[in-house]
Amino acid sequence: MQTNIECDLCGSEKSMPFLELPQVPFNLVACSECGLVYLDPRPSPEELGQYYSTNYYTSQAAQLIKPTFHQFFKKLAYRARCESSDGITPLNRTTKRVVATLLGWHAFRPVPVCNQGRLLDVGCGNGEYAAWIRDNIKGWKVEGVEVNEYAATQAREAFGLRVYIGHLPNLHLPESHYDMISFWHSLEHMYSPSSGIRESHRLLRNNGVLAIEVPNISCWEAKFIGANWYHLSVPLHLYHFTPTTLSKMIQSNGFRIISMKQVHGNASILDAVNTNKIALPSFLKPLVKIAAHTLGRQSAWALRVYAIKTYP
Numbered sequence: 001m002q003t004n005i006e007c008d009l010c011g012s013e014k015s016m017p018f019l020e021l022p023q024v025p026f027n028l029v030a031c032s033e034c035g036l037v038y039l040d041p042r043p044s045p046e047e048l049g050q051y052y053s054t055n056y057y058t059s060q061a062a063q064l065i066k067p068t069f070h071q072f073f074k075k076l077a078y079r080a081r082c083e084s085s086d087g088i089t090p091l092n093r094t095t096k097r098v099v100a101t102l103l104g105w106h107a108f109r110p111v112p113v114c115n116q117g118r119l120l121d122v123g124c125g126n127g128e129y130a131a132w133i134r135d136n137i138k139g140w141k142v143e144g145v146e147v148n149e150y151a152a153t154q155a156r157e158a159f160g161l162r163v164y165i166g167h168l169p170n171l172h173l174p175e176s177h178y179d180m181i182s183f184w185h186s187l188e189h190m191y192s193p194s195s196g197i198r199e200s201h202r203l204l205r206n207n208g209v210l211a212i213e214v215p216n217i218s219c220w221e222a223k224f225i226g227a228n229w230y231h232l233s234v235p236l237h238l239y240h241f242t243p244t245t246l247s248k249m250i251q252s253n254g255f256r257i258i259s260m261k262q263v264h265g266n267a268s269i270l271d272a273v274n275t276n277k278i279a280l281p282s283f284l285k286p287l288v289k290i291a292a293h294t295l296g297r298q299s300a301w302a303l304r305v306y307a308i309k310t311y312p
């Protein structure tokens, strides 16, 4: 077990209690200087493995994605955004976006500024995201990083993906090699998210894109549900971000933020109901699920940021 952990954002050794957790001995603290929320005490890297179920990343086996109508519209929506800086006329781009929206599909984690390049997906899990980009957005080459060997094997076998096993800062990948590096719900799992972002700065070419999505500890849902908030994920999530702390960490490591979006969804309350974290008599469940779905959609439960590598 590790205790008295130094703040990963500002280096301060002073912290104050943030949230008392039922999962003894873990607790959430906030840095007294910069407000970064983190787990202290937390499991050591050697202990952490026992807290991951074998299917944490891969509760569903990786499956080849079939060309359905849904996929067609998804591709259309992606393309509309990919081409935003590629000499496409604003009218054409707007038309595509309107069409994609009217068809009822919002692109899931789009590639925002360049329409070709090399993507490194950090925490790629079973590889579905990286493989989808490779197979649907022409011009993209993709690779993944994953600490979980089981997930990495799935990504390799199901999608033929190149996956590096280990922690990003220890892999010594080639400098200025990638056009986009993504952390889709993986940054909060790292022992030092700052060093992950710093390493991304080294690995990206100039003007390359850093894409991050993490749970948002400052959303009302987190405050309302408290210690049972789904995305606390104790003790797997070692850090929790607000728009302020996430921005500071990105900017202090040589990036300029081009967009920060609050992601709305129905995951959290609904999951709490589904997994009986919020215990209810069964006759009430359908009703509460409808309410949770509606309320959850109003909650900005995650933050999605795109940033550009600048020098130094």
Ligand SMILES: [Zn+2]
Residues within 6 Å of the ligand: 007, 008, 009, 010, 011, 012, 031, 032, 033, 034, 035, 036
């Ligand atoms: Zn701090």
